Amino acid sequence: MQGRTAFEAMDAWASRPLDAPEVSGAVLEGYAKQLRESRERLGTLLADQGVRDDIAAALERNEEYHRRLGLSIRDKPDEPVDEPVEEET
Numbered sequence: 132m133q134g135r136t137a138f139e140a141m142d143a144w145a146s147r148p149l150d151a152p153e154v155s156g157a158v159l160e161g162y163a164k165q166l167r168e169s170r171e172r173l174g175t176l177l178a179d180q181g182v183r184d185d186i187a188a189a190l191e192r193n194e195e196y197h198r199r200l201g202l203s204i205r206d207k208p209d210e211p212v213d214e215p216v217e218e219e220t
Contacts (some may be wrong), residue, residue, distance in 0.1 A: 133184035134169030134189075145200065163202060168203070169193055171188040 141162045144154050178187065182210040197204050 134166050134173075134193045134196060137169070137202065137213035141166070141200050166193070166196060166200075166202070170197070 141159065144159065166220045173186055175194060176186050177183070177190065194204060199206065
C-alpha cells in the first residue's frame with residue numbers, strides 16, 4: 132500500500148493546476164523513495180517466497196506506477212522505443 136500511496140501523491144502533484152501550491156523537492160523525493168523501497172521489498176518477497184501470483188501482481192503494479200510517473204527502474208533497463216523505420220528511396 133505504501134507504493135500506491137506514494138504514486139497517488141506524485142500523480143496528484145504532476146496533474147495539479149498551475150496555480151496550485153508548490154510541493155518541495157524533498158517531499159517529492161520522499162515519495163519516490165517510498166515507491167522505490169516498496170518495489171525493492173516486493174522483489175525481496177519474491178526472492179524469498181518464490182513466485183506467488185499476488186506478489187508478482189503487486190510488483191507489476193509498482194513498476195507500472197514507475198512508468199506512469201516517468202521514473203526509471205534502476206535494475207531494469209528501459210524498454211526500447213520502437214522508432215519508425217525510414218524507407219530509402
